[in-house]
Amino acid sequence: MVAVTYELIKTCKQTGARLGRVHTPHGSFETPMFMPVGTLATVKTMSPEELERMGASIILSNTYHLWLRPGEDIVEEAGGLHKFMNWNGSILTDSGGFQVFSLSDLRQIEEEGVHFRNHISGEKLFLSPEKAMRIQNSLGADIMMAFDECPPYPADHDYMKKSVERTSRWAERCLEGHQRPDSQGLFGIIQGGEYEDLRRQSAKDLTSLDFPGYAVGGLSVGEPKDVMNRVLDFTTPLLPNDKPRYLMGVGSPDSLIDGSIRGIDMFDCVLPTRIARNGTCMTSQGRLVVRNAKFARDFRPIDEQCDCHTCRNYSRAYIRHLVKANETFGFRLTTYHNLYFLLKLMRQVREAIREDRLGDFREEFFEKYGFNKP
Ligand SMILES: CCOC(=O)Nc1nc2cc3nc(NC)[nH]c3cc2c(=O)[nH]1
Numbered sequence: 189m190v191a192v193t194y195e196l197i198k199t200c201k202q203t204g205a206r207l208g209r210v211h212t213p214h215g216s217f218e219t220p221m222f223m224p225v226g227t228l229a230t231v232k233t234m235s236p237e238e239l240e241r242m243g244a245s246i247i248l249s250n251t252y253h254l255w256l257r258p259g260e261d262i263v264e265e266a267g268g269l270h271k272f273m274n275w276n277g278s279i280l281t282d283s284g285g286f287q288v289f290s291l292s293d294l295r296q297i298e299e300e301g302v303h304f305r306n307h308i309s310g311e312k313l314f315l316s317p318e319k320a321m322r323i324q325n326s327l328g329a330d331i332m333m334a335f336d337e338c339p340p341y342p343a344d345h346d347y348m349k350k351s352v353e354r355t356s357r358w359a360e361r362c363l364e365g366h367q368r369p370d371s372q373g374l375f376g377i378i379q380g381g382e383y384e385d386l387r388r389q390s391a392k393d394l395t396s397l398d399f400p401g402y403a404v405g406g407l408s409v410g411e412p413k414d415v416m417n418r419v420l421d422f423t424t425p426l427l428p429n430d431k432p433r434y435l436m437g438v439g440s441p442d443s444l445i446d447g448s449i450r451g452i453d454m455f456d457c458v459l460p461t462r463i464a465r466n467g468t469c470m471t472s473q474g475r476l477v478v479r480n481a482k483f484a485r486d487f488r489p490i491d492e493q494c495d496c497h498t499c500r501n502y503s504r505a506y507i508r509h510l511v512k513a514n515e516t517f518g519f520r521l522t523t524y525h526n527l528y529f530l531l532k533l534m535r536q537v538r539e540a541i542r543e544d545r546l547g548d549f550r551e552e553f554f555e556k557y558g559f560n561k562p
């Protein structure tokens with residue numbers, strides 16, 4: 189029994205975008221889909237009930253962070269992440285260590301695995317493909333990610349080639365180390381940086397291992413957007429049509445649309461929740477920094493075209509007041525709106541695919557949001 193399956197519903201006639209449906213042991217969801225990030229088993233300031241009400245069907249948590257705090261053993265004793273955090277939708281766990289790995293001063297990568305420093309206590313840590321599988325098996329996520337190296341950007345071709353080959357060897361070790369393939373789907377991660385030959389190599393190695401889904405890794409690590417789009421142009425066609433494709437760490441509105449056009453089905457990003465906590469909101473007219481003095485007496489909603497709980501009940505003036513006073517409720521309101529905004533954007537993307545007009549939707553959205561302005 190395969191834990192995670194994909195159903196291609198249709199392809200947009202105007203672009204390469206796909207409308208699909210992913211089935212997991214905790215429900216199914218249409219794609220392209222955005223996944224709110226809940227690093228420490230909570231999407232910061234949101235309750236599971238609010239996530240459900242806004243239309244989230246899958247959220248992301250981090251293996252590395254939960255390994256350190258509270259420990260995967262405690263989560264396992266609770267009956268797994270779903271029970272521990274009372275979330276009945278789907279969960280994907282990625283490493284969350286990608287920032288730590290690339291930034292850690294002690295980071296040392298060997299064939300066996302990665303040595304690095306605990307970002308909280310400073311103690312020395314070691315993670316291997318086998319250990320990453322054991323942790324994710326204990327956490328009980330519906331979708332697990334293979335243990336890979338996400339090289340920094342830019343990286344020279346020689347380094348990247350060696351890294352891709354090791355990541356492919358690690359992918360095999362992950363499949364061998366995965367204890368629960370019938371209840372947890374393990375996705376492989378394609379690396380190779382901006383080099384087409386290495387992306388081909390990585391895709392060939394991993395698709396021959398027959399994972400239930402594939403992620404495009406090594407992007408959204410500081411490269412310009414046109415580099416990301418170019419890499420996607422030659423990478424997504426290398427992936428099987430009948431499996432989900434997940435672009436890791438991508439979540440600005442323009443990248444979600446451009447990634448969908450290039451055949452990506454799943455996205456995650458901390459952007460909406462992170463900027464919400466400093467009072468910045470995504471709106472149909474572009475970004476709005478609610479703490480700005482000009483909103484002190486502005487009693488309109490954050491976004492007049494938004495029908496979310498925040499926009500139906502609270503004003504810019506009130507949210508500005510809360511944010512400036514560092515009131516937690518203010519950040520709950522901005523977070524709810526930003527997540528709703530992206531989930532609604534993905535609904536509009538799926539609608540546009542159904543009607544074969546995602547290219548037109550892109551032009552309209554970019555114009556309104558201000559992406560086309562030089
Ligand atoms: C054990 C699971 O390993 C991973 O999650 N690896 C992985 N994670 C990534 C996270 C990323 N976040 C961003 N931008 C914010 N880019 C990312 C890339 C990777 C990746 O290549 N590989």
Ligand SMILES: [Zn+2]
Binds near residue numbers: 490498500525528
């Ligand atoms: Zn709203």
